[in-house]
Structure formats: C-alpha cells, structure tokens
Amino acid sequence: MKIESSLPCPQLPESPPQTGLQFSLATEEDFDEIMAMSQDIYGGLDYLPTRYQAWLQESNRTVILARKQGKVIALESVCVIDDGETALVEGLRVAPQERGKGVAGVLLRFCAQLVKSKYPDIKVTRLTRDDKLGPKDFQKYRLITKQVGILLVRFRAEDLKLRLAELGPDAGIPSQSVPPVRLDPAEVHQLFLSSGLMQDVLPNATIVQDWQPFKPLPSNMTILLKKDIDWMVDDARCPTVASLCTFPFRVPIGEEWYYLNIDVFGKDLDLVRQQFVFHLRRHTDTLKGHVMCQMFLDPPLWKPLADFCRDALKVELVKEYTEQCVVESDLV
C-alpha cells in the first residue's frame, strides 16, 4: 500500500525525488523481505520478527518502509506515546549494502514529517541508542536519561536453573530481610502514578522498558500494562530499587533462543542482584533452550554484576560494557 493512497491527510510528505526512494506503509506481505534485510541485526537480538505482526495492529504505531527499485531497503517504526506528545522511533534499519549513504537520515526526516502531519500535537521525537554518540549527534539531540550500562549474558536455561538451585535461596547475596515484591497492575498504577515514590528511583522520571522510554502517565501505563512484564520493587511503601522484566520471547539467533530484557532502576547492589536472581529463577523454572539476557543498570553496578554473573551464576558474558542513551529532539 503506497502512503499517498492510504492516508487521507492532505499534507502528506512527498518522497524526496532525488533519493530515488519510495515510501510505503508496511504490510503483512512485506515480512519476508524485511527479515531478509535484517540478518544479524542488533547482534542477533532483533525483536522485530516476534513483534512485527503485533506492531501492524497497534493503532498508535506507523511502520514505514523505504524501497529502492521496488526492493525493501529500510524500515522505521514510529509509536506515539506520552499522551500524543512524543514520537518514539524504533526498529530503524537499513539493508547492509545501502548503509552509509544517508538512507537512515532521509527515512528519519520523512517519518518525522509524516508523523507531524498525522499527529499535530507531537512535540518531540525520542529514540534509544547504544552506539557511541558524537558531537554531531548532540547538535541534533538532547540526552534524556543518563547513560545506562548494558550487561549482556547468555546461558542455557536448564544449566542456570541447576546453578541457582546449587546456590540456595539467597544465591550468595548478603541476606535481605524482606524479599522483593512482584506488583499487580493496581499496585503498579498506585506506585508509578499516584504515590510519587518512584520519582527518585527512575532516571529523569522516565520508565525505560525494553528500550522504550515512557513518562509515567496513565495513557503510557495502559500501553505498558498490556505487555508481558514482571514489575518488581524491594519495598512497595518505600522503594529504592525497581525492575521490569519481559517474559522470554524468541529471537532469531537460532533454534530455541530466547531474549530476556531486565530494566533495573536504583543503586543498591544487593537489592539489584536480589531482583535479578528472582527474575532469573522465575523464568528458568520452565524454560528450555538458550537465553540472551540483557540487563540495563546504573553504570557503577555493571562491574560487580558482571562478576556475579561470571563467578557465581557461571554464565557467559557476551559483551563488554556498553551504554544505552535515550535522546530526544524537537519535532518542528
């Protein structure tokens, strides 16, 4: 479906003619072509194969493809959040042979125009990056969250389950008097929206969940609570550490590979380790196969957590320290 014929908006952006690119809304039939240009993306942790069909159904999301001579060479998705004020850019990718030619820039600008014409209230565009940002990027973007360390480990679920059993209930972590609490949706609402107690725990009052930055607003909570996530805090009356863990979902590294994403907010190492172990226990209990587990945490906690993973849990560290940044720019 060509954008020009599918959207009834009068100020639809034209495809910039000099680029030789055509833009269209993604459809179910494009799936194979998109997967073909997405080989090895995000180090094998591409969530798009699992999410693509659902993305097409989401009313607040637009998935745009760029084609060259009829062939899909790039994709970007824009999801409107924060009460319609923020356009979240996700899934950006350019076919390997077309990189370095400015395609991403053309696509980003095209989508910005398109979103602005569809949603006039949009004020900013946000995206999350894990590559090194340079001075040119900081001319374009403001930093929203302080850098967050990314810890990537891999293991076989069955092996880790055994190891956790060997380690015993406290997994060698200095004992905490109170076990962490899994929150139900009502408690999530209460804690993140009404109590104000999370203000000091969250970075820049932002809930970053699996690369997506949300302001704590009721409309965003509706989006977040539809997802399969475990919400955990150390103490619901006075939280110092909170964590959000996805349910395992398949990634295309190979047969029976799963991804677990754990976003952790807070600075207390033992509480962070305790919640990490709780999430791992819960998901390795029934899971069979390989797991890539990506955890996002306060940078000073990265090294002790990496040591804990290697020495106590005996899991393999996949990457050295990298950082996640949420950036934003005004949409004018």
Ligand SMILES: CC(C)(COP(=O)(O)OP(=O)(O)OC[C@H]1O[C@@H](n2cnc3c(N)ncnc32)[C@H](O)[C@@H]1OP(=O)(O)O)[C@@H](O)C(=O)NCCC(=O)NCCS
């Ligand atoms: C990152 C990627 C999309 C860049 O595509 P590209 O066409 O080679 O991009 P270019 O090097 O030509 O840069 C073009 C523009 O994209 C921007 N850009 C580069 N990487 C970007 C990123 N990760 N997120 C957002 N914008 C990015 C550049 O700043 C530049 O902007 P400008 O035109 O305003 O100067 C491409 O290398 C790719 O598909 N990589 C694998 C998937 C991936 O890492 N995606 C990023 C997810 S955050």
